[in-house]
Amino acid sequence: MSAHIALTQNEIDALARLEERNRTLKRGSVLRRSSDSGNELFVLRKGCMMTYVILGDGARQILRFHFPGDMLGLSSILYEEAPETICALSECVVCPFEKSGLSELVETHPRLAAMILVYGQIERIALTDRLAALGRTSAKARVGSLLLELRNRLRAADREIGDSFALGLTQEEIGDATGLTAVHVNRMLRQLEEEGMIARTGGRVTIRDEIALTAASNYVDRHRGLDLAWLPKGR
Amino acid sequence: MSAHIALTQNEIDALARLEERNRTLKRGSVLRRSSDSGNELFVLRKGCMMTYVILGDGARQILRFHFPGDMLGLSSILYEEAPETICALSECVVCPFEKSGLSELVETHPRLAAMILVYGQIERIALTDRLAALGRTSAKARVGSLLLELRNRLRAADREIGDSFALGLTQEEIGDATGLTAVHVNRMLRQLEEEGMIARTGGRVTIRDEIALTAASNYVDRHRGLDLAWLPKGR
DNA sequence: CGAACTATTGATGCGTTTCAAGACGCGTGG
DNA sequence: CCACGCGTCTTGAAACGCATCAATAGTTCG
Numbered sequence: 075m076s077a078h079i080a081l082t083q084n085e086i087d088a089l090a091r092l093e094e095r096n097r098t099l100k101r102g103s104v105l106r107r108s109s110d111s112g113n114e115l116f117v118l119r120k121g122c123m124m125t126y127v128i129l130g131d132g133a134r135q136i137l138r139f140h141f142p143g144d145m146l147g148l149s150s151i152l153y154e155e156a157p158e159t160i161c162a163l164s165e166c167v168v169c170p171f172e173k174s175g176l177s178e179l180v181e182t183h184p185r186l187a188a189m190i191l192v193y194g195q196i197e198r199i200a201l202t203d204r205l206a207a208l209g210r211t212s213a214k215a216r217v218g219s220l221l222l223e224l225r226n227r228l229r230a231a232d233r234e235i236g237d238s239f240a241l242g243l244t245q246e247e248i249g250d251a252t253g254l255t256a257v258h259v260n261r262m263l264r265q266l267e268e269e270g271m272i273a274r275t276g277g278r279v280t281i282r283d284e285i286a287l288t289a290a291s292n293y294v295d296r297h298r299g300l301d302l303a304w305l306p307k308g309r
Numbered sequence: 310m311s312a313h314i315a316l317t318q319n320e321i322d323a324l325a326r327l328e329e330r331n332r333t334l335k336r337g338s339v340l341r342r343s344s345d346s347g348n349e350l351f352v353l354r355k356g357c358m359m360t361y362v363i364l365g366d367g368a369r370q371i372l373r374f375h376f377p378g379d380m381l382g383l384s385s386i387l388y389e390e391a392p393e394t395i396c397a398l399s400e401c402v403v404c405p406f407e408k409s410g411l412s413e414l415v416e417t418h419p420r421l422a423a424m425i426l427v428y429g430q431i432e433r434i435a436l437t438d439r440l441a442a443l444g445r446t447s448a449k450a451r452v453g454s455l456l457l458e459l460r461n462r463l464r465a466a467d468r469e470i471g472d473s474f475a476l477g478l479t480q481e482e483i484g485d486a487t488g489l490t491a492v493h494v495n496r497m498l499r500q501l502e503e504e505g506m507i508a509r510t511g512g513r514v515t516i517r518d519e520i521a522l523t524a525a526s527n528y529v530d531r532h533r534g535l536d537l538a539w540l541p542k543g544r
Numbered sequence: 545c546g547a548a549c550t551a552t553t554g555a556t557g558c559g560t561t562t563c564a565a566g567a568c569g570c571g572t573g574g
Numbered sequence: 575c576c577a578c579g580c581g582t583c584t585t586g587a588a589a590c591g592c593a594t595c596a597a598t599a600g601t602t603c604g
Contacts, residue, residue, distance in 0.1 A: 127437070127441050129441060129445055129446065129527055130527055133445040134445075135440065135441035135444045135445045137437045137440060137441070138437075148430055149430050149433060149434050149437075151536075151539065152427060152430055152431065152434075152535055152536065152537070153534050153535065153536060154534055154536050155534070157434055157437075157529075157531075158437065173539040174539065176539070177539050177540060177541050180419050180420065180422070180423045180540070180541055181419055181420075181541050184415050184416055184419035184422060185415065185416075187415070187419060187422060187423060187426065188415045188422060190426065191422065191425060191426040191429060192387060194426060194429045194430055194433060195383055195384050195387055195429060196387065197433065198384060198429060198432065198433045198436060199384050199387075199392055201433060201436045201437065201440060202360075202362070202372045202373075202384075202392075202393065202436065204440060205370060205372060205436060205439060205440055205443060206362050206364060206370035206372070208440060208443040208444050208488065209370045209443050209485075209487070209488030210364055210368040210369075210370045210488060211364065212559080213559075213560070244581085244582065244583090245582075245583070245584095246582080250444075252444070253443065253444030253445060254560075254561090255560075255561060255562080256582085256583085257560090257561075257562080257563095257583095257584085257585090258559090258560060258561070260583065260584060260585085261560095261584090261585090264584085264585095292364055292365055294392075296392075299388050299389055299390070300387055300388065301386075301387065301388060301389050302387070304386065304408040304409065304411070304412050305412060305415070306412050306415055306416050447591085448591075448592070479549085479550065479551090480550075480551065480552095481550080489592075489593090490592075490593055490594080491550085491551085492551095492552085492553090492592090492593075492594080492595095493591090493592055493593070495551065495552060495553085496552090496553090496592095499552085499553095511601095545604105546603105546604095547602100547603090547604090548601100548602085548603090548604105549600105549601080549602075549603100550599100550600080550601070550602090551598100551599080551600070551601085552597105552598080552599075552600090553596105553597090553598085553599100554595105554596090554597090555594105555595085555596085556593100556594085556595080556596105557592105557593085557594075557595095558591105558592090558593075558594090559590105559591095559592085559593090560589105560590090560591085560592095561588105561589080561590075561591085562587100562588085562589070562590085563586105563587090563588085563589095564585100564586085564587090564588105565584100565585090565586090566583105566584085566585085567582105567583080567584075567585100568581105568582085568583070568584090569580105569581090569582080569583095570579100570580090570581085570582100571578105571579095571580090571581105572577100572578085572579085572580105573576105573577090573578085573579105574575105574576090574577085574578095
């Protein structure tokens with residue numbers, strides 16, 4: 075959060091209090107199942123996670139991926155039954171806290187609550203980008219923009235990451251995120267590779283021609299170009 | 310908002326202050342164009358609007374529909390350039406106010422700011438439902454769930470509305486919302502009609518078998534089953 | 545009354561899915 | 575240490591859903 079606004083010491087302390095407890099998760103373990111009652115929220119400290127829904131016919135749609143610093147489960151606390159399942163994609167550490175912790179934050183640090191609102195909006199815009207991708211772009215573009223998004227989010231968490239990164243997803247998971255079958259994801263990856271935009275070796279992907287890939291994918295990075303100067307000053 | 314929590318007189322006054330100014334819009338007029346700089350927010354008081362993006366190849370994806378009581382343009386104020394275009398679907402009345410009005414609200418009425426956060430989350434969940442629909446359901450299901458969503462939102466604004474309502478959308482607009490072509494939307498509407506789930510008579514749609522349509526569409530109404538008891542008490 | 549948009553319907557083609565089979569990698573237990 | 579099983583990746587062939595193209599009828603509005 076401190077990347078976007080200057081936090082006061084009070085605010086830093088309040089945020090630290092939310093991260094007092096820790097829980098570790100193995101790849102594949104479910105943090106919250108759809109239709110659980112969700113009274114807890116989480117901050118993801120380490121690792122990658124995803125949220126998905128399972129439709130009536132068993133098909134899975136991955137809704138979003140989460141990276142360190144993200145707040146998890148905010149949507150679940152609005153409903154008696156969680157609408158989504160949250161699941162670990164790698165070894166993860168999360169910090170659970172109660173709904174009431176958020177409620178207190180609203181009263182004692184309204185500016186932080188506003189920042190959470192802002193992050194919700196950023197996520198919402200990222201969702202609209204994906205919506206447009208699913209509705210109106212080709213399979214190749216969807217796979218391409220997913221690769222770019224993953225790379226950028228991983229890089230935001232770890233400045234060391236350049237054009238090459240460990241994918242950490244199966245092709246079936248890529249398919250469930252992009253609305254494609256695993257088989258077709260495989261073909262699209264091969265095609266992107268044949269066209270020189272990416273390279274693959276073992277679980278790693280290298281982006282070889284970012285400009286061409288960005289153009290072919292209609293990709294927009296929504297974590298750039300933020301303007302938060304209108305928020306109240308810190309106290 | 311008063312439908313979900315008990316507002317204090319102070320809070321009601323603060324909200325009324327946001328709605329002091331009025332602007333009317335004709336069908337088709339654009340309230341904010343993508344890449345405009347957006348310093349204003351709006352409350353939609355009357356009519357229906359939509360938000361969309363135009364992709365590089367000219368294709369349009371409608372992201373969401375707006376109904377009376379919705380706050381518009383929240384996502385635009387995060388960026389120097391608005392990511393989306395907002396456009397009137399019918400005769401509309403909107404109440405514009407400055408970003409700074411929201412900022413003040415955060416400081417003086419944190420609970421209202423929290424409610425705005427909550428509405429953002431509801432919209433976000435509605436977006437994830439549509440994402441799942443675009444990624445993993447058939448054309449017929451997408452059209453069906455759009456019809457159900459429109460009916461429910463219109464009914465929330467006007468209790469008089471039963472199973473029959475004025476669509477107010479062209480088939481091309483339905484297609485741009487569901488990721489289909491206008492031609493295919495037409496075929497799906499006819500199919501739903503032939504199967505007895507809906508009836509159509511010039512501009513109006515009647516839902517004849519809501520249970521079958523809901524089942525065929527994987528539809529979930531996200532404005533039901535809210536649990537907001539965790540919010541701070543009003544003062 | 546004409547122009548422009550909207551709805552409807554048919555024929556054809558393409559992109560993606562489905563089905564199927566084999567290769568590769570990896571962990572487990574004998 | 576090897577054999578086995580299971581999950582993932584890869585590739586081909588065929589089928590299907592939706593898009594595209596095209597032509598006509600209906601509707602709305604100046």
